[in-house]
Structure formats: structure tokens, C-alpha cells
Amino acid sequence: MELKRVVVTGLGALTPIGNNINEYWNGLVEGKSGCAGITSFDPANFKTQFACEIKDFDPLKHFDRKEARKLDKFAQYALVSSDEAIADAGIDLDAVDKFRVGVIWGAGIGGIQTFQDEVVNFAQGNGTPRFNPFFIPKMIADIAPGNISIKHGFMGPNYTTVSACASSANAMIDALNYIRLGHCDVIITGGSEAAVTEAGMGGFNAMHALSTRNDNPQSASRPFDANRDGFVLGEGAGALVLEELEHAKARGARIYAEVIGGGMSSDAYHMTAPHPDGIGVKRVMENCLRDAGIDASEVDAINTHGTSTPLGDVAELKAISQVFGQHAGKININSTKSMTGHLLGAAGAIEAIASILSMEHSVVPPTINHETVDENIDPNLNLTLNKAQEREVNVAMSNTFGFGGHNACVLFRKLNE
Known part of the structure; x- marks a missing residue:
């Protein structure tokens, strides 16, 4: 069979150097470092006291208070970035066949902050197993694409790929192949992560995987340099709308590139x-x-x-x-x-x-x-x-x-x- 051609028609980003696509791109070209001292918890007792955190992100600008409480940060990031990508693609959500629109998302860890908080609260209690009813739905890695699909009514393939740091690349490849084979017209794909937590930092420190350049964190991530000493943990999300070429052309979509x-x-x-x-x-x-x-x-x-x-x-x-x-x-x-x-x-x-x-x-x-x-x-x-x-x-x-x-x-x- 002849494979369909697949193109990129929408992009979304939430990163340590910019909270949307334009900010992200400008930060990249300027050579901006997103690394600084950790603000989400007190890192004083950790070997590594810095990370690439998202800056100036207020979930209440994107979700009401009740909804925000039900979402781990990694899922919040997924929804925000995918919303940007869908808007960028200019998809008419009332006209598209939603049975042929899927969401394939990557997450290596998922809701680690939620898991950490619930276990710590239990350990500090009196032994009675009182867990938040949203504990599991907030934590599981597949909840990110689930929430994207629920919000927009997409009823095509919906799942998460988990292969550590290759997770969202695997998601993109799966999305490419579903469209190539004619199973979908559009797939929202990408990945999100929010592992700058005590458990995340402590775990990677125990492996001696992270840089410990605490005296100059902005220069800590230094690929290819002879004096590199480990990676710097970051957080955020990237979203892409992949679309079958003829479907994109028929609706006059802007096309960024072909996925070949x-x-x-x-x-x-x-x-x-x-x-x-x-x-x-x-x-x-x-x-x-x-x-x-x-x-x-x-x-x-x-x-x-x-x-x-x-x-x-x-x-x-x-x-x-x-x-x-x-x-x-x-x-x-x-x-x-x-x-x-x-x-x-x-x-x-x-x-x-x-x-x-x-x-x-x-x-x-x-x-x-x-x-x-x-x-x-x-x-x-x-x-x-x-x-x-x-x-x-x-x-x-x-x-x-x-x-x-x-x-x-x-x-x-x-x-x-």
C-alpha cells in the first residue's frame, strides 16, 4: 500500500526559556540559559541546588481553581502546550471528524509530585490510609492525553508512550505511522514532564547523573565541553499537530514541515x-x-x-x-x-x-x-x-x-x- 504523507501544522511549547513558541524560539536563538536556583522547594540539603524550571507559570490563568487541583503539573503543561498547538494549526473543531483525530503523548515519569506528596502525607499521618481521591488520576502518565482528548472530544487513538527520555520521540513516531497507514487524519502528539521535585532531584543525584555546578548554575548544562559533569534537570512540554498532507491542504493549513x-x-x-x-x-x-x-x-x-x-x-x-x-x-x-x-x-x-x-x-x-x-x-x-x-x-x-x-x-x- 502507498503510505500517506504527514506534515506538521501546529506547534506549542512551555519551556524553561519561554512559555510559548515565539518566546521559546527567541530564547534559543539568543542562547538563553533557563537554569537557576530551584524555587519550587528548598534545595539546601541536595547535592544539586539548581534546575531549569518553568518561569512565571500561573495555572489559574489557564484553569479554574477546582480543575487545577485535579491536575499534576505535567498534565497542566500538556494541556497548555497542546492548546497552543491546536490553535496554531487553525483546526475547526466543529468540522473535523473527531473519530479520526488522536492524541499520542509521551511522559517518562508522569505525576511524580503528586505521588511524592501523597506518600509523604500518609507517612506523616497516623497510619490510616487517607489518600486524595484524585491521587491515581493525577499521577498516571496516560492522564495527559486523556485530558487533551476529553477537553476537545478527540475520539481517535489515545495513549501515552513511556520510554524514559525517548518517550515523546516515540510518541511522534507512533503518530507518524498511524497517519501514514490511513488510520487517522490528525494526531496531537508531544510530551510533558514536571520532575523538578525533591524525589526527582534526589533520585538523579543518587545516580550521580546531575551536574553539581552550584556556584554557576547558568553554565552547568555544557554539552560537548571537556568539563561537563552531568545533565541539568528541566521541566515543560512540547506539542505538535501532525496531519495527513491532503487533509491539511484541503483546509488551507499552514505547513511547517514534512515528517519523513x-x-x-x-x-x-x-x-x-x-x-x-x-x-x-x-x-x-x-x-x-x-x-x-x-x-x-x-x-x-x-x-x-x-x-x-x-x-x-x-x-x-x-x-x-x-x-x-x-x-x-x-x-x-x-x-x-x-x-x-x-x-x-x-x-x-x-x-x-x-x-x-x-x-x-x-x-x-x-x-x-x-x-x-x-x-x-x-x-x-x-x-x-x-x-x-x-x-x-x-x-x-x-x-x-x-x-x-x-x-x-x-x-x-x-x-x-
């Missing part, structure tokens, strides 16, 4: 560390290129997973050099996590949006905070260091990897009729 391929693989190596030779990463990019039906030489930009961990950055760049060969030096490679921190399950979506906007504006955002060359990294690679670079981007790749060895890769191209 998605790839997945597994490291099958270690619970948290990548394979040192980047074998799984190499395979996922090859799978994505094969799925898209394009040659490696056609890729102009890669937004890497680039978390700022000592092992991960080297393994990914090694894999890029192997997959792209001599062409690797002609690609603008960057890591927008240097500005947003690591949004965990939302990372794939928010970074895919950065890739799409790079094509839209012919600008590749920088990898900030780079000071010292890492001798383990190929010096011929263009890592787009410290300053945005103007260039035409016709094909952009976005990489996302998760604990457990989950690798996902998505390819976007300017619409080519």
Missing part, C-alpha cells in the same frame, strides 16, 4: 550508560534515514540528545561521524539542552520543535556554555558553539535516547511538492 521518517533501536547494553562505541545510536540514525528514504548526505542539521554527560556526548558524536562520514563536518550539530536542560519525557518533542523552527527561520540555535575542547570529540564536527548560525536547513534530524537503552530518531524536511 522515524527510527528506533536499543543499546541492549546498560541500564543508564550508552554503549561506548555508540552502536545503538548509529543504528537508530541509520534506521531513520532508511525509513525516510534519503541519503545521509541530505541532512543539514542534527539536534543531538547531547545531555552534557561525560559518556553520552562522546558516544553520540562518535556515531554521527560513523553514519555521516565525510558529510558529518558539513552538518550543523547542536544541543538545545544547553539552554533548556533535560526535559526527560518531553525532550524529544521540544527538541523536534527546535529542529522544525530551524528550517522555518534558516537559523541553527547554538550549543551554549562551551569553553574547553574535549579531545575525545572529532574536531571536524561543527557543534554550533556559543552562537546561532544562519544557514538553509532543508532536512533536520532530532535524536532522543532514554535510560534502558531506548533510542529514537525523527527526520523532518521542508515540504517538497
